[in-house]
Amino acid sequence: MYVLTQNFSLYWHGFLGTVQLTVYASILALVLGFVMASFRVAPVGSFRVFGTVWVTVLRNTPLTLLFFAVLLGLPRFGLVLPFQVFAVLALGCYTSAFICEALRSGINTVPKGQGEASRSLGMSFTQTLGSVVLPQAFRSVIPPIGSTLIALAKNSAIAGAFSVTELLGTYKTLSELGYNIIWTFVWIAVGYLIITLSISALFNVLEKRWGITR
């Protein structure tokens, strides 16, 4: 119990670090995932190929390998950035592949008649996608995107092992200070539970508000 109260600022720093990583990487992943999903349904062949390769490769890359390559590899090309930026890049790119697949399968759940009807009304590609298909797809992608973002929050723990300030990394300092290691981990676990459960609560609210069962 004392572990938390005596080292509150250390825990708080770690907690904020994890939240920051999660938020920035989520934004990057959502944007990149949206771009890749629109590439994958685009009428231009080379966009589709690019999107497919991006998703297939990143979905099958172990995240540790990606961190290893990005955090230790990119500096060798003379690209020197803070480790936190590298971590956000790695996490965001990795998760964007999953977001892309969630969005694409969401687009596919919209009945084809919807698209055909809007086509026959003379709507363009942008209009069809923007005002008919995506609003309906949005409702069915809430749970998979929530699930992906929870996975992202949990994956951010890997960044801690590559010396980025975040929650899991606090255990090292605390065990050097001689605190009870079991209690140290209990409080780390509580921190992660707070983050993952609040993301899932947020998405449950979104699901209640907008989700529909088709």
Add this chain to the structure above:
Amino acid sequence: MTAHALQGDLESTALYDLPGPRTRRRHFLYGIVSTVVILALLAWILYLLFDTDQFTAAKWSPFTYKGIQELLLKGLGNTLKAFLYASVLSLVLGAVLAAGRLSVHRPVHWAATLCVEFFRAMPVLVMIFFIFVALKVQPLPALVAGLTLYNGSVLAEVFRTGINSVDRGQREAAYALGMRKTQVMTFVLAPQAVRAMLPTIISQLVVALKDTSLGYLITYEEFLHAGKLIASNLDYDLPFIPVVMIISPIYIGMCMLLSWFAGWVARFERRSVKTEAVDVAPAEPGTVLPGGPR
């Protein structure tokens, strides 16, 4: 006529008309421009690689030595060993936890639910570090135990979803024939559920295979660890990029092979007559959203 209707792509939504001659020419132009941009990007990366001397003989010479090849192979073997243990154990744990969650006995049900929800919400790395640091376990058992707890809990949810997705008539018919609860589960529901969920189960095993690389962080001597040893060797001028260029295709290739197999199983099971009373799940790993699909 829409584009996908003509191409016979039944899964997609009709987003745009079949392009006319002018649109086709414009798309062709876009295609050429984007291909050039992508090629230029690749060329730039290649230039950077040459510019920073990644292709010098000194950096690639270590891979010709037998000792280093054996080191890499041993690392790969250790990765596969951890994957094998973790996947078998997590399948067993998943089956046990799913049986617990479907149990009609309240205490068993609550215990299993608590276990599944807790381990799904916890980062797998925290569990591995806890077992490794706090319980002072050797790296391999710590890695396998962490992966088993996490993937077992996710698989439990997968199994449960599968059991619940079997057509209700199957269960009712089995009870009407006078079968007992356990018989209904083992002879009627579980076989169909496993068939339906096989693509998801294999995809979850891909997650387990990917996560074996976490062993690198607790000094388990797996594939990435072997790569790191070679990469930090001063004798060969720190061949970090060559190591990454050797390791990642092998790692990604293994995962792709397993993912492709999951997709193939999904297509196979969908055609099978034995999955008529249940929907075959797509080849995607299990969800981690608490209170997910019922």
